[in-house]
Amino acid sequence: MLPRVAVLALAVVCAFPAGGADRLAPEQQRLNLESFEHVWTTVRDKHWDPKLGGLDWQAVHDELRPQLERAATREQARAVMEDMLSRLKQTHFGIVPAEVYQEIESGGKGEGRTGIEVRVVEGRALVVSTEPDSPAAKSAVTPGWEIDRVDGRPLAASLRKIGRNFRDSTLHDLMLEHAVSERLAGDERSRVKVSFRDARGRSTVVDLERARPRGAAVTFGNLPPMYFWVESRKVRPDVGYIRFNLFFAPETLNKAVENAVRDCAACRGFVIDLRGNRGGMGALAMGVAGWFLDQPGLRLGDMFLRSGTIKFAVFPRPAPFRGPLAILVDGCSASTSEIFAGGMQDLKRGRVFGMRSAGAALPSVFERLPNRDGFQYAIANYVSEGGKQLEGAGVIPDETAGPTRRDLLEGRDPALDRALAWIEGNKN
Amino acid sequence: MKRLPIRRTLAACAVVVLAAAGARLRAADELPKAETILDKSIEATGGKAAFEKLHNTVITGSMELAAMGIKGTVSITKAEPDKILTEIEIAGIGSIKEGYDGKVAWEINPMQGARITDGDEKAAAKLQAHFHEENWRDDYKKVETVGAETVDGKDCYKLVLTPNEGSPITQFIDKKTSLVAKTTMTATGPMGEVAVEILISDYRKEGDLLVAHKIQRNAGGQEIAITFDSFKYNVDLAKDKFDLPDDIKALVKK
Numbered sequence: 001m002l003p004r005v006a007v008l009a010l011a012v013v014c015a016f017p018a019g020g021a022d023r024l025a026p027e028q029q030r031l032n033l034e035s036f037e038h039v040w041t042t043v044r045d046k047h048w049d050p051k052l053g054g055l056d057w058q059a060v061h062d063e064l065r066p067q068l069e070r071a072a073t074r075e076q077a078r079a080v081m082e083d084m085l086s087r088l089k090q091t092h093f094g095i096v097p098a099e100v101y102q103e104i105e106s107g108g109k110g111e112g113r114t115g116i117e118v119r120v121v122e123g124r125a126l127v128v129s130t131e132p133d134s135p136a137a138k139s140a141v142t143p144g145w146e147i148d149r150v151d152g153r154p155l156a157a158s159l160r161k162i163g164r165n166f167r168d169s170t171l172h173d174l175m176l177e178h179a180v181s182e183r184l185a186g187d188e189r190s191r192v193k194v195s196f197r198d199a200r201g202r203s204t205v206v207d208l209e210r211a212r213p214r215g216a217a218v219t220f221g222n223l224p225p226m227y228f229w230v231e232s233r234k235v236r237p238d239v240g241y242i243r244f245n246l247f248f249a250p251e252t253l254n255k256a257v258e259n260a261v262r263d264c265a266a267c268r269g270f271v272i273d274l275r276g277n278r279g280g281m282g283a284l285a286m287g288v289a290g291w292f293l294d295q296p297g298l299r300l301g302d303m304f305l306r307s308g309t310i311k312f313a314v315f316p317r318p319a320p321f322r323g324p325l326a327i328l329v330d331g332c333s334a335s336t337s338e339i340f341a342g343g344m345q346d347l348k349r350g351r352v353f354g355m356r357s358a359g360a361a362l363p364s365v366f367e368r369l370p371n372r373d374g375f376q377y378a379i380a381n382y383v384s385e386g387g388k389q390l391e392g393a394g395v396i397p398d399e400t401a402g403p404t405r406r407d408l409l410e411g412r413d414p415a416l417d418r419a420l421a422w423i424e425g426n427k428n
Numbered sequence: 429m430k431r432l433p434i435r436r437t438l439a440a441c442a443v444v445v446l447a448a449a450g451a452r453l454r455a456a457d458e459l460p461k462a463e464t465i466l467d468k469s470i471e472a473t474g475g476k477a478a479f480e481k482l483h484n485t486v487i488t489g490s491m492e493l494a495a496m497g498i499k500g501t502v503s504i505t506k507a508e509p510d511k512i513l514t515e516i517e518i519a520g521i522g523s524i525k526e527g528y529d530g531k532v533a534w535e536i537n538p539m540q541g542a543r544i545t546d547g548d549e550k551a552a553a554k555l556q557a558h559f560h561e562e563n564w565r566d567d568y569k570k571v572e573t574v575g576a577e578t579v580d581g582k583d584c585y586k587l588v589l590t591p592n593e594g595s596p597i598t599q600f601i602d603k604k605t606s607l608v609a610k611t612t613m614t615a616t617g618p619m620g621e622v623a624v625e626i627l628i629s630d631y632r633k634e635g636d637l638l639v640a641h642k643i644q645r646n647a648g649g650q651e652i653a654i655t656f657d658s659f660k661y662n663v664d665l666a667k668d669k670f671d672l673p674d675d676i677k678a679l680v681k682k
Contacts (some may be wrong), residue, residue: 315618
């Protein structure tokens with residue numbers, strides 16, 4: 001399982017095409033053709049379903065190859081390859097522009113963050129929290145404030161456009177959130193002027209110096225460096241709580257879960273907050289689940305590869321937490337988060353609170369194409385233990401609860417509140 | 429030496445399978461006996477006497493999953509009669525360990541934690557742990573030559589080896605050099621069954637033995653290349669080298 005952060009960033013970037021399309025040199029044309037063939041062949045040979053759901057892949061090739069040969073610009077060539085992949089009607093298949101891929105891969109550029117965690121609620125970009133010690137926290141940016149403009153550019157029109165585009169997609173919330181977060185991001189130490197509407201509706205402009213993202217930089221294979229953090233505490237004296245932004249850094253994450261579980265051995269309940277968690281390494285879903293399941297032989301779901309099926313078997317840890325477990329998700333919980341939440345829900349080991357997740361659960365691989373573009377493709381399908389296809393459907397919470405602007409301004413967290421009420425009411 | 433289960437589950441295919449088996453038997457009549465091929469293979473890699481001089485080995489190298497840009501290091505320590513410890517360090521994941529101490533087969537990985545392996549997994553660990561592989565007769569209840577195939581341009585005998593425990597392995601041994609060129613099997617565990625193909629190459633002399641320096645493991649759509657660059661024999665190993673880690677001991681007690 002690979003995180004979708006970079007992909008989504010790129011998807012948003014691609015939605016706003018850059019100007020200055022270069023006409024193709026013969027060498028570039030050759031590389032594009034080679035890339036086209038590589039993408040087509042990879043899907044033919046590596047897609048988990050050799051029949052591609054009945055799609056006539058050869059016909060797709062024969063239809064699009066002439067278009068690629070006629071492509072006059074790199075953007076046109078890329079669009080043809082994207083068209084080819086779109087015929088699969090599956091996420092985790094995409095072409096990433098070389099220049100963007102390169103920038104992400106090399107890191108160091110655009111990593112600066114304001115520390116604002118944002119969600120778009122009813123078309124409005126709202127601050128849901130500020131990261132500890134972040135520029136936003138230091139400037140007293142407050143949950144519930146609405147972001148109007150970033151560096152003078154109004155958000156509303158863009159959000160409407162993206163919202164329309166993803167109206168019927170489970171990716172809706174994720175894409176909107178990403179559009180705003182990307183605008184807030186930039187080079188470390190660069191400045192960004194963010195216009196907010198505060199609790200009273202007054203406009204206030206805050207000049208923020210972007211800082212290093214929260215957490216520790218982690219790298220894994222060809223993926224760009226990512227920042228991983230994990231926090232745990234007791235939300236009530238008898239309720240444990242853990243939140244982490246990615247399923248990465250296995251040793252750190254598992255140690256944190258282990259410590260949280262051990263500190264909470266006598267707790268009445270436990271909350272795992274996966275809101276905004278984009279996923280990461282699929283196997284970590286099983287690893288984390290092992291701290292909350294005491295019965296061997298259970299699994300979260302099955303991953304179907306061309307060469308076989310991998311069962312997401314959970315190996316119980318020596319002293320797992322056995323009390324009520326609440327799992328929080330929202331539209332920005334993706335991939336491994338969904339595998340974990342969906343599987344635990346199916347096993348009836350966890351009750352899920354929040355909003356429907358992003359429905360983007362397929363594991364994928366990034367490769368460089370001969371033309372230097374990036375190529376992402378999924379190598380497997382995933383079905384949760386209860387037989388649910390999470391892709392395009394997401395995890396449906398047992399109790400739906402999302403914050404309104406008023407909730408945020410008044411310091412309420414409806415999903416967490418519902419989870420705590422459930423734990424309180426649970427007689428164990 | 430690995431495993432490959434041969435399943436014949438479809439009754440409808442029975443006639444075809446039997447016909448194929450008949451053809452195979454006829455072909456097998458003309459092929460050397462598996463015992464002879466395996467003995468020649470041991471001779472080709474140094475001979476029984478060279479193997480018998482060894483009491484332990486430490487092999488180290490690197491691994492790469494090129495498609496994903498994942499790199500790591502590998503260390504395999506084996507000691508007679510049947511102990512093994514494999515340690516893999518992968519950037520971004522951490523330390524993965526697998527072992528067999530003569531009784532307990534286990535695995536610890538940073539993703540899923542510690543677990544004791546059993547069934548086919550344990551059988552595979554046990555087979556790998558058997559130090560004196562020149563005594564292959566101790567490991568297999570049945571070996572047979574089932575045909576001939578080309579592997580990477582090399583004409584090979586195709587053997588099916590059925591271990592005392594666990595599923596069969598198919599092995600391809602170069603007719604000319606008697607060196608193992610490929611092994612296929614189905615790896616079975618709690619996470620399911622995965623077809624595994626291991627290509628073995630770059631045989632070079634290390635001490636008195638001719639050993640493979642390159643292995644390519646293809647499984648589950650992923651290709652892992654392993655290159656061994658150091659072979660040490662009869663090393664002064666720490667006494668507790670193969671002791672069960674504490675996390676495994678805790679599971680054994682459970």
